[in-house]
Amino acid sequence: MFRSKTKLLQLTVTLTACAFLLIPTLMSVLAGVTVNYFKGVSSGLTFKWVLNVWELYADSIFLSLWLAIACLIVTLIIGLPAAYGLARHPGWLSRLLEEFISLPLAVPGLALALALLQLYGTLSGFRTSWTFILVGHVLYTLPFMVRSILAVLAAMDLKTLEEGAASLGASPWQRFRDIVVPNAMPGILAGALTVVTLSIGEFNLTWMLHTPYLKTLPVGLADSYASMRLEIASAYTLVFFVLIVPLLMAMQWASARAQRIAQ
Amino acid sequence: MTLNLTTTAKTFGDGTKALLPTNLKVNTGEIVSLLGPSGCGKTTLLRIIAGLETPDPGGKIWFDSDDVTDLPVERRQVGMVFQSYALFPNMSVRANIGYGLKMKKLPKADIEARVSEVLEMCQLNDYAQRAITALSGGQRQRVALARAIAPRPRLLLLDEPLSALDAALRETLRDELAILLRKFNITAIFVTHDQNEAMAIADRVAVMSHGEIVQSGTPEELYRKPNSTFVASFVGSAMHLAGEINGSKLKLKGGEVSLPADGTGCEAFVRAENIQINKNGSLSGYVDTVTFLGTHYRVGISGVISEPITSIFSGNKVPKLGEKIRLTIETQSILLLPSKA
Structure with missing residues (x-):
């Protein structure tokens, strides 16, 4: 009897917490497909607002996707060799470098953006280009990529595996391609999904760096909240969810998988 | 190659x-x-x-x-x-x-x-x-x-x-x-x-x-x-017979053995299979341990030198723990090796 009562209490608390978090979200999503929010759902359901969002903000959506892909490519190009180097030469210097790469995590996005603006804000061609935002995103997401790959690489005897491949005639590049990259794949995948998710959802930094012609998905969201009618803003939230939730779920799955290997 | x-x-x-x-x-x-x-x-x-x-x-x-x-x-x-x-x-x-x-x-x-x-x-x-x-x-x-x-x-x-x-x-x-x-x-x-x-x-x-x-x-x-x-x-864990070497004689705690040659400046070693339990032996010691290993027994013996030594015994009459026994070490089986400087 006591057991079932405790369980009931646990269930109630959990469900209440879930409701507290989910109901506002659901309300917002619902508002995005309601003809008139003030009249309620009885006014009918429509995709008009979603289409409106598409017409107004398609550029932002594409820019965000483009930025996320570019950011992924850059973090891969920098992050994979960096993680490999750190894993291959453990020691105090590597630990220090790892901490250094992780520094942007501790610095608020706004401060990071301000620093970038102070340093490069006067380079007008750069300031107004999408690559300026890209630099911010790379700074912010690189530690996630490096750490994710490093965790997987550190869990295996990389040195001996490479020596094994070398004794079979593999050159350093062949070792990297045939042994290091395939075995680091779970970490690369987890890192890649994290980078894409973070890049698409990043607001702080991007809000400081953006120009009226370069708005990303979350910046557009803030813009729609500020200047559009509530139904459009809500429809925007819906679009945002549709893009980010599957990524988030994939990221959770990939990270859990990489962590299992790293243990 | x-x-x-x-x-x-x-x-x-x-x-x-x-x-x-x-x-x-x-x-x-x-x-x-x-x-x-x-x-x-x-x-x-x-x-x-x-x-x-x-x-x-x-x-x-x-x-x-x-x-x-x-x-x-x-x-x-x-x-x-x-x-x-x-x-x-x-x-x-x-x-x-x-x-x-x-x-x-x-x-x-x-x-x-x-x-x-x-x-x-x-x-x-x-x-x-x-x-x-x-x-x-x-x-x-x-x-x-x-x-x-x-x-x-x-x-x-x-x-x-x-x-x-x-x-x-x-x-x-x-x-x-x-x-x-x-x-x-x-x-x-x-x-x-x-x-x-x-x-x-x-x-x-x-x-x-x-x-x-x-x-x-x-x-x-x-x-x-x-x-x-x-x-x-x-290799083969030979035992060091620590004792007093005098020409071709080696004096141990439990008796005296002959060396195959003049042992001056050498140390004497012997392997377990070359230590025999023999009631007419010149050495005496006490049985410490007896381990049955199927084909033979391994007998740990104290009192011959200051450390325990091991003998391989394959007869039927197993020595008892604590028993006083006599041993022989065949002269030719003793390894004389230069002592470390």
Whole structure:
């Protein structure tokens, strides 16, 4: 009897917490497909607002996707060799470098953006280009990529595996391609999904760096909240969810998988 | 292939002399074991031969008449079996074995044929498509060996190939490895700290201590004619008869024995099988332990010297614990070795 009562209490608390978090979200999503929010759902359901969002903000959506892909490519190009180097030469210097790469995590996005603006804000061609935002995103997401790959690489005897491949005639590049990259794949995948998710959802930094012609998905969201009618803003939230939730779920799955290997 | 090492040494960055200048010659088809306790430099020597460590300037490594000293490991054409096997977890058994052939850029059909041949030789046919993680320790060991020999290396190097296995399996695989290595008909060097392993597999054993080869010879030579107190006690665990040497007489706590020659400046060693329990013996001691080992008993005896000594006893009348017994040590079986300076 006591057991079932405790369980009931646990269930109630959990469900209440879930409701507290989910109901506002659901309300917002619902508002995005309601003809008139003030009249309620009885006014009918429509995709008009979603289409409106598409017409107004398609550029932002594409820019965000483009930025996320570019950011992924850059973090891969920098992050994979960096993680490999750190894993291959453990020691105090590597630990220090790892901490250094992780520094942007501790610095608020706004401060990071301000620093970038102070340093490069006067380079007008750069300031107004999408690559300026890209630099911010790379700074912010690189530690996630490096750490994710490093965790997987550190869990295996990389040195001996490479020596094994070398004794079979593999050159350093062949070792990297045939042994290091395939075995680091779970970490690369987890890192890649994290980078894409973070890049698409990043607001702080991007809000400081953006120009009226370069708005990303979350910046557009803030813009729609500020200047559009509530139904459009809500429809925007819906679009945002549709893009980010599957990524988030994939990221959770990939990270859990990489962590299992790293243990 | 003949391997020839001349004055090859290795000093690590922190000044540790891992290997003193060493000469070593291994003839075509010979299987040589580097035997020694941990830290004696045997693995360093093997890694230098493989090309995984660079020797100090002055050392030269010859494969037949080729100077390979400056060649990196990937160009030396050596097969290597690692203690941890270092099998690639991202590849199947087949792909692991074929990797070295792929690096040689052989045609696909040739690779397939050679891999199948090696799988057959190592009795791995049933496991060809398996993932590495789905293999037992013994199977992994065989895959590691198969992968190393598949590209027909000039020299096969094995670093403690059996030490990752449990004791029972180790003994079975030891004999299997000895048979396989002879079947491959390849020049091979393998490192071990286990004298039984070295004796079972190798044609010739090089005993190492403190960064140098102290004696090299067939297992029988090392056992019967050790050249130092270290080799005598490390190979076949001979016991030191600590006592007072006076010409060709040795006075022990439990009596006196004759030495085969003048023992001045020497230390006397004896092996357990040469200590006999004999009621007319000149030595006396007390039975401490009796261990039944199936074919024989191992009897621990105190009072002969200050340390307990061991005798192998294969008779029927088992001595009792605490019993006072008499022993003989045959004069010719005593090893007289120069005492350490």
